Amino acid sequence: MNFFQSLAAVLTPVGLLWTVIILGIAVTLHELAHYALARWQGVPVKSFSVGMGPVLWRRRWKGTEWRVSALPLGGYVEIDGMAPVQGADGQMHAPTGGYAALPSLGKIAVILAGPVMNLLLALGLMTLLFTNQGMPVQDRARIEEVVVNSTAQKIGLKNGDVITAIDGRDIPETLTIDGKEAPGWQAVPETLKQAGPHTFTILRQGQAQDIRFDWTPTLNGKKQLLGIRYGPDVQKVGVGQAFTTSVKSTVEVVPQVIQSFGNLFKRFLTLDLSQDQNVSGPIGTAEIVSRAAALGPWALVQIAIMLNLSLAFFNLIPIPGLDGGRILLTLIGAIKGSPLTFAQENAINFAGFAFVMLLMMFVILRDASRFF
Structure with a gap:
């Protein structure tokens, strides 16, 4: 190629x-x-051009020559x-x-x-x-997809479930992974690195419930997957909070x-x-x-x-x-x-x-x- x-x-x-x-x-x-x-x-201002290179169109208005030029990327103003x-x-x-x-x-x-x-x-x-589209909420993980016949489906997880706590502890806003700060919802894969019994506290249609399961990270030398696609939860906000968050x-x-x-x-x-x-x-x-x-x-x-x-x-x-x-x-x-x-x-x-x-x-x- x-x-x-x-x-x-x-x-x-x-x-x-x-x-x-x-x-x-x-x-x-x-x-x-x-x-x-x-x-x-x-x-x-002598001229204002949308685009660069050879001029395709020009018109004089308010003392400035307004131009459209051949190359569509870029532009310039001649002050x-x-x-x-x-x-x-x-x-x-x-x-x-x-x-x-x-x-x-x-x-x-x-x-x-x-x-x-x-x-x-x-x-x-x-x-x-x-x-x-809503604002990411870093201390909650939303399950976007549950793989058919996966462990996640067998233990009762469903699309749209929101994980709010793991093993009885609320998911934090941030956590440290390998010395670097990460969003709290990444506590989900960190938890799945550890074998043993685990509990996900989830919100489903506004109701909280616990999902308990035993987990083995590797089986016969192969890494096990829970079978979910997830990311931060999303929360609807007003214009004021959206703008404040944008600035931050x-x-x-x-x-x-x-x-x-x-x-x-x-x-x-x-x-x-x-x-x-x-x-x-x-x-x-x-x-x-x-x-x-x-x-x-x-x-x-x-x-x-x-x-x-x-x-x-x-x-x-x-x-x-x-x-x-x-x-x-x-x-x-x-x-x-x-x-x-x-x-x-x-x-x-x-x-x-x-x-x-x-x-x-x-x-x-x-x-x-x-x-x-």
């Missing part, structure tokens, strides 16, 4: 379409937030005073008007607006997801995101092409979306949440060429009492942009390498 056949095996036309839609909306709203904060402060301008001597000079004339806080507001928009979109989608979940994921990006930079600097499930390139993203598309709309909503969070956090990394880098340069200028010189800022931005491009090429290469 060659490279393209391998790609076709994991990507679907519907998945690719949804990848374009989800990323397109995320990037367009990101750039639209930059546009809105610039215009709000009186800064002209007056951000790019160098050509002087009468034919040389490029630092801009003096528009964005360049804003105070430091005004500049930061324009740049920060993009990541904040993606963050707000992720929070809104997460709130919608929790409100409509986002804050809790920050250390994991920082660690993932740190691992990515380490792999990049050592040219380590081994796979990392926490960071995906365009091929990996399209593959994940293809799988989600087969599961239904709410799975796609979960992917949209992850992509918007990733876009927000990635853009806030203080590397020149990203929003975080531009904010960092603005803060350095504010602390110094004067902005960096045109030559200094150009050199730093060029180096940062080159680093980001090389990083993107590395991620794409690592993504593709598993198909060779």
Whole structure:
């Protein structure tokens, strides 16, 4: 099987379409937030493009040329005073008007607006997801399927049963497994590692009852399976609690995101092409979306949440060429009492942009390498 056949095996036309839609909306709203904060402060915006590359359609409205470009991923906004301008001597000079004339806080507001928009979109989608699909309850395990003729069926477990306690002890919110914190509902497989009598306290149609059984983890050298598919219980919540939980979940994921990006930079600097499930390139993203598309709309909503969070956090990394880098340069200028010189800022931005491009090429290469 060659490279393209391998790609076709994991990507679907519907998945690719949804990848374009989800990323397109995320990037367009990101750039639209930059546009809105610039215009709000009186800064002209020369152009706004949905997509990249050759322009397919354009129309001038409110002083801005609105474009639709050929490549459906990405987009850009051209804010007056951000790019160098050509002087009468034919040389490029630092801009003096528009964005360049804003105070430091005004500049930061324009740049920060993009990541904040993606963050707000992720929070809104997460709130919608929790409100409509319910919120995971970590201290209860819901049985989603009981295998026919399995031990679970023989001892009386049924689809929809909710395990609330094991061996007379309530399932905790969290527990430690192999030195790592895990959700409490994973106490079920931990319990099944131990031989002997066990008791599951379950809720069935609102009524509590005990299921008692004797368990042997291995028989004749073979690992035994209870015969259930399960996960955290789900609880319906209101919009307020859903939003609060969304904010809490986002804050809790920050250390994991920082660690993932740190691992990515380490792999990049050592040219380590081994796979990392926490960071995906365009091929990996399209593959994940293809799988989600087969599961239904709410799975796609979960992917949209992850992509918007990733876009927000990635853009806030203080590397020149990203929003975080531009904010960092603005803060350095504010602390110094004067902005960096045109030559200094150009050199730093060029180096940062080159680093980001090389990083993107590395991620794409690592993504593709598993198909060779």
